[in-house]
Amino acid sequence: MPNKIRVAELFAGVGGFRLGLEGWKKKSASSGYTKSVKSVYEVVWSNQWEPSTKTQHASLVYEQRFGKDGHSNEDITTVDVTKIPDHDMLVGGFPCQDYSVATTLKNSKGLIGKKGVLWWSIHKILSEKKKKPKYIFLENVDRLLISPSKQRGRDFAIILKSLDDLGYAVEWRIINAADYGMPQRRRRIFILAYLKTASIYKDLKRCDPRDWILNEGTLASAFPVTSNELVLPTEFELNGDIVEISSSFNKNGGASLFENSGVMIRGIVTTLKTFPEFYGEPVVLNDIIQNGEVTEEFYINDKDLDKWRYLKGPKKEIRVNTEGFEYNYSEGGMVFPDSLNKPSRTIITGEGGSSPSRFKHVIQTKKGYRRLSPVELERLNMFPDNHTKLDGVSDTKRAFFMGNALVVGVIEKIGLALKEKIENEALVQQV
Template sequence: MKGKIKVAELFAGVGGFRLGLEGWNGKSSSTNYKKKLKTNYEIIWSNQWEPSTKLQHASDVYEERFGKDHHSNIDIALVNIEQMPDHDLLVGGFPCQDYSVATTLKNSKGLIGKKGVLWWSIHKILSEKENKPKYIFLENVDRLLISPSGQRGRDFAIILKSLNDLGYAVEWRVVNAAEFGMPQRRRRIFILAYLNNSEIFKSIKNIEPIEWIVEDGTLANALPVSIENSLKPKVFTLKGDIVSISENFNIGGKKGLFENSGLMIDGNVTTIKTQPNYEGKFSILKDLIENGAVSEEFFINEEDMDKWKYSKGAKKEMRKNADGFEYNYSEGGMIFPDSLDKASRTIITGEGGKSASRFKHVIHTSKGFRRLTPVELERLNMFPDNHTKMDGVTDTKRAFFMGNALVVGVIEKIGIALSQKIYNQNKTLKK
């Protein structure tokens, strides 16, 4: 491949994928944007649309940081695929929904799923693009591997089968960012796919699947893992078409068939449980706390402390629902305040606002108990400070952005490994 790896970014949010692939002003997230990031990616087109709100704040922030050129702020389902530029790599963090197949088309486009489900928007692009991207890089919540509850793993099986039918091999890994030295305990599945005319696909064909998963694959190069000697991989074939898989895959199965790491090529799945093999430095919450003055609004008033303690505490009580039905309710306690000596818990979309909450982060400083600031939440996702600061965007909305975002450092590591694979494969081919 000559020149830059051209990238189309879907479900762009406030630009986490872009920061991981391009850096910020050419600098790397893993160095707090102090040192140069050596990669070869160029985002040539992006799309961000929030269907649940009239105001498109995430898209506004994206445009403020990266410019309006080649950025689309319309429903992805309405995008004219013919006007979407050809690209080498398609990336995006798409929501976890119900991926079941709704109908079969009678023409060459094959199968489509339920209207409004964003996976099928990706599928549409890959199906209709005359020049398909050679590489795909996606992110999702880890429960994708075990959903829905009645057919555990069906949704992921549909995605794998869809990509297989489109000519791709797929590798995946569930990654907890904190286990690789990053500041947040955020578990997400990362999916890489390679088109059958790519040299990476050909390399996978010529290697044992377990070797690719553990030693030679892109994810193994980016985020090293190991397996217990006693563990054996699960090996099976995705049989039938997408409709058959949608209707029959693992019906009634109490456990999912997919482990946290795996590979699929030519419909054949190899999957095994792996564990991190990281020996570097670990980040903790204390490292990221703002040293300067923090606004009083983030501190918890003494009169509100009982509400916070109740929200965070263990409960065993009678409750009444909207219909007047009484039931026993119980839940365990949360750590209060959050430990400063560990990586943080996962940021959620409801992190902002003053009201007491079971899941919001609270830390104790020399000045008292307080919530995390927008800058601290950005740092936990390895974004540049004040990346989401913009006129008209509230602190609560900034917290929402970070609850929806990904840990940029994970994208950066995988992006570097993928770039090296792409260029080395092409160098090998030229020899």
């Protein structure tokens, strides 16, 4: 095995993947950055570009923490693939968009939906690189498995077929970080792919798919699961090319064929509903809050409390739309204040700012009700304290970063499990 696994990080944000794989100052996220970690991963190239903002705040934070060497702050759709150094692993949390295909990937008019669908930027790198990365590690929102609503699962099927065409086998799992003791209830799909020249590909090919999902796979090693022994996995083949899949997959609009766990190799999909298996002590919101260090602007004025209670409370009322039409509106209530004895709710991008909101976190302290601070939001994603603090970056923007980020501890555990498999691969080759 080489001394380092060279990594290219796309859609880097403020560096969650990098923190999980490399650690921070040689310390691990799962230890709260107190214990040393010997990382085999080295990010040799990264890209972060936010098309909707003039000032590239996330990229500035990334550069401040990790340096400018090997970092690209340009639209990934315009990057010359030959300028990206060879790497062993491609990682990234790519946006969930409309992945429809009309004709061919070579014809830009063949992409239906928002211009510049970023999955195809990943595909372009994998297609054009003479030396393809052996490993791919991706993250996305869990609704990817059920999108779009009229062809549930089609988008994920397109991604799987694309990777199959490029010579990769795939395993995936929806993981809720809190199910494994981490401080935030954040559900995301994690996708690992292995090039056919990698020994892990050959191991997966030889293994019973159900056994890989439950015991032998990288994700099973990182995050143990169980399943209903009486339920058999669903198995099906991805027939046709990606254009045909785009137009015909689950055309009847039934439930998605994809369960929360699965594998795909040589176009054959095996998917199974699994359940987390964890017996450790959970980290709860109370474990991460700051005591006596939060400034006054995060406390809620008594006169605004009724607005917060109304927005978070249950509603059954008549409303009038902009055209004067009356309609019945109802929604359930939310816990107010947020429980300190459980992992937090999912952080959203609109978490920052002082205006009352249904979805922002509010906790009760001896001093009164308050919102969460940027440091507390960082801790919920297992980032180092003040990782996003930078001159010119507002607290609202810092909250936005964390709403877009991932839970670093999940990346760390998967990275360690993958490292072990790669090391075993190297040992086998030496025998």
